[in-house]
Structure formats: C-alpha cells, structure tokens
Amino acid sequence: MSNVLITGGAGFIGSNLAHKLVANGDNVTIVDDLSMGKRKNIADIDVTFYEHDVCDHGFMHNLLSKGRFDYIYYLAAVASVADSVERPMATHQINQESVVDTLDYLRTQHLPLKRFLFTSSAAVYGNLPDFPKKESSHVQPLTPYAIDKYSSERYTIDYGQLYDMPTVAVRFFNVYGPxxxxxxxxxxxxxxxxxxxxxxxxxxxxxxxxxxxDFIYVDDVVNALLTIVDKAPEPDVYNVANGxxxxxxxxxxxxxxxxxxxxxxxxxxxxxxxxxxxxxxxxxxxxxxxxxxxxxxxxxxxxxxxxxx
Known part of the structure; x- marks a missing residue:
C-alpha cells in the first residue's frame, strides 16, 4: 500500500485518479478548495480529505511533514485560460508559486518520496507551426495560464535534475469524461x-x-499517469494524449x-x-x-x- 497525496483531487481528473488508486488499495489524501472540484466526486471512496487552499504554505508544509507521502500528484490549478487573463496574479499564485513552494519544502526537509508528478498543459505549445507537438517542440505560452504551467513544469524537472529528486511532468491535451x-x-x-x-x-x-x-478519455489519462509514475526513467516531461x-x-x-x-x-x-x-x-x-x-x-x-x- 502506498501513501498518496493528490492536490486538486476533488476535481475532474484528480477524482478519477483517486478512484483508481483507492481501488488499487492505496491510502489517498486529497487537498482541494472546491473552487472547481466537487465533494460528491469523491464521496463514494475512502480518502482523507482537506478542504483547503494549496497556497496556504504553512498548512501544506505541515501536511507534507506528517503525511510522509510516497507519491504526490500535483493537479491543483486554476484551469481556465480566461480566468488567468482576468486575474493573472491570483492564478499565478496557485498555478506556479504553490508548486515551487511544495517542491522546495520537499527539498529542504529531505522528505522521502518515490515520485512527484506535476500536471502541465498542451497550452504551453501555443500556435507555433511545429506539428504534431513533441515534448522537444518550441513553446509559445500565450496566456498567464500557459506561462505558469510551463514555468512550473520546468521547476519540477529542474528540481529533479539539480537536487536528485524523483520528479516528472505531464502535458495534458484535451481530457474528457465522467x-x-x-x-x-x-x-x-x-x-x-x-x-x-x-x-x-x-x-x-x-x-x-x-x-x-487531441481528445483523450479520462480513464486513459489515469492509466497514463500511473505508467509514467512507475516507469519514467528520469525527470522529464511527457505528452498525455491520443495522438x-x-x-x-x-x-x-x-x-x-x-x-x-x-x-x-x-x-x-x-x-x-x-x-x-x-x-x-x-x-x-x-x-x-x-x-x-x-x-x-x-x-x-x-x-x-x-x-x-
């Protein structure tokens, strides 16, 4: 049994991931402020749930220290391009600052960890002509949302490479489903x-x-995340899509x-x-x-x- 933390775990992808992990016998903790997620999404599974903001660094530090998580799936975000254009600073605090703070706390406290996975977005590619989009393609983040996602994935990968932390990032394309x-x-x-x-x-x-x-069904996304967490050989970024x-x-x-x-x-x-x-x-x-x-x-x-x- 693994000890797993999912930020944004009451949301769309997070709740589907939580259901899969619980079915696999893992011990799952979820942090979600319910700004977009819903409590009913996880009401039928046995998880430890905190209705809380990931920008509360003191709360997150305490949880990380006590939880001693094997795996952390970082899905918490304001997942709206339009909202990031309207409120760039507020969304930046969630979409980037909270991620870097979590990574740095894990680093400075030397907390044991099997994998930290950050969820980025295909929005980082923008409208550049490279096609199809490879992880090595040029990026053109056109909005604060895309800028923060790209920056946070780079922090995730670079923390892994610089400090020998087991990190990985994924770029979601268009996910859909229950x-x-x-x-x-x-x-x-x-x-x-x-x-x-x-x-x-x-x-x-x-x-x-x-x-x-590039639409991909959420069940495939969950299986992709579990595959990446288990098999990615080093800190890197992966497209998650159908192709x-x-x-x-x-x-x-x-x-x-x-x-x-x-x-x-x-x-x-x-x-x-x-x-x-x-x-x-x-x-x-x-x-x-x-x-x-x-x-x-x-x-x-x-x-x-x-x-x-």
Whole structure:
C-alpha cells in the first residue's frame, strides 16, 4: 500500500485518479478548495480529505511533514485560460508559486518520496507551426495560464535534475469524461457540449469550429499517469494524449449521433489566447508501454451513458 497525496483531487481528473488508486488499495489524501472540484466526486471512496487552499504554505508544509507521502500528484490549478487573463496574479499564485513552494519544502526537509508528478498543459505549445507537438517542440505560452504551467513544469524537472529528486511532468491535451465540470470555461469543452445536449441549452461556439484538438478519455489519462509514475526513467516531461487530431465541428457531429439530438449553437468570435490546431506526438509516452484503450467515439458513448450519475 502506498501513501498518496493528490492536490486538486476533488476535481475532474484528480477524482478519477483517486478512484483508481483507492481501488488499487492505496491510502489517498486529497487537498482541494472546491473552487472547481466537487465533494460528491469523491464521496463514494475512502480518502482523507482537506478542504483547503494549496497556497496556504504553512498548512501544506505541515501536511507534507506528517503525511510522509510516497507519491504526490500535483493537479491543483486554476484551469481556465480566461480566468488567468482576468486575474493573472491570483492564478499565478496557485498555478506556479504553490508548486515551487511544495517542491522546495520537499527539498529542504529531505522528505522521502518515490515520485512527484506535476500536471502541465498542451497550452504551453501555443500556435507555433511545429506539428504534431513533441515534448522537444518550441513553446509559445500565450496566456498567464500557459506561462505558469510551463514555468512550473520546468521547476519540477529542474528540481529533479539539480537536487536528485524523483520528479516528472505531464502535458495534458484535451481530457474528457465522467465528473468533468461543465462550468469550466476552458478545459471542459466536451462537458459543456454534453450538458447542452442533455439539457437543450445553447452551446457557444467560439470561432468557426475548424479548430482541432487531441481528445483523450479520462480513464486513459489515469492509466497514463500511473505508467509514467512507475516507469519514467528520469525527470522529464511527457505528452498525455491520443495522438489524434479532431476538429470541434467533427466532434459535435459525432456526439449528436450518439445522443440522438441536435446541438443548439450560437457562433461567437474566437477568444484571445485560443489555439487553432493541436495534436500530440505520443512517441515518448508509448515508449513506456502505454496504449490508449478508448477511441473518441467509444469514449463519448461511455461519457454520454454515464452522464448525470
């Protein structure tokens, strides 16, 4: 049995990860301020839960010292590009400062640790022409959110290399599936579409729908994280994606067929900082033995069948 800490563990990806770890017999502690996560996401599993802000460094230091965690999955973040543009300093404190403070406390206190995993984002790639996006591609963070994610992943990797700490970082592409919050203005595009199809609400389509994304089902993401934590040979960054490119218009057409319903849409101008094309090169992740199990269609079918549970 491993002792595991998940920051942001009541959120979408964090709660799915928590369910998997508990099922595997691990002892799981979650810190989440519930600004975007929901208590009900983890209500059916046995975890130690703290409703708290990761920016409270004293609280986090005390927890790290007492918890003696084997694994730390750092998912806590303000996962909204739009919010980071509106509140750059406030989101910076969560998306970067809290990460560096945690890493430095682990370093200075010489706390034993098997792996620290930081969750970054494909947003760091921006709109540069490198395609598909490799971990070695140039980056162009276009928003405070992307800047903080890139900086924090570099801190994570460099702390590992400079101080011999077992760290690793991942860049999530577009993750979707059960427990995704439709109130999220950025990461939850498929959850927003799902909610609109289910309720008959109007979906706001920013741009013409030609923008592409690399969608990956959350169950595959969780398995990728467990693979990376177990098998990554050194501090490094990994794309977590399917390696497939799909336009938003195509996703909507596929989902309408699955839901047997037509999505009501209102077209709006593209948002500042939005990315037009996105697809990951997942060669590095595959080298660890990971293979996704869910196609976009099968993932959407399962998401639709479980929506509202």
């Amino acid at each position: 427990r995704q919050n439709p109130e999220s203005p950025y990461s939850g595009v498929l959850s927003i579409i799902t909610d609109c199809l289910n309720s008959g609400k109007t979906f706001s389509l920013y741009g013409d729908g030609s923008q592409t994304r 497939m490119e799909t336009s938003l218009s195509e996703v909507i057409r596929t989902y309408e067929k699955i839901a047997h319903s037509q999505l009501k849409m209102e077209k709006k101008d593209s948002r500042n900082g939005d990315i037009s094309k996105s697809r990951a090169d997942v060669t590095k992740l595959q080298s660890l033995g990971f293979k996704p199990k869910w196609t976009l269609e099968s993932g959407l079918k399962n998401y639709w069948s479980t929506y509202g549970e």
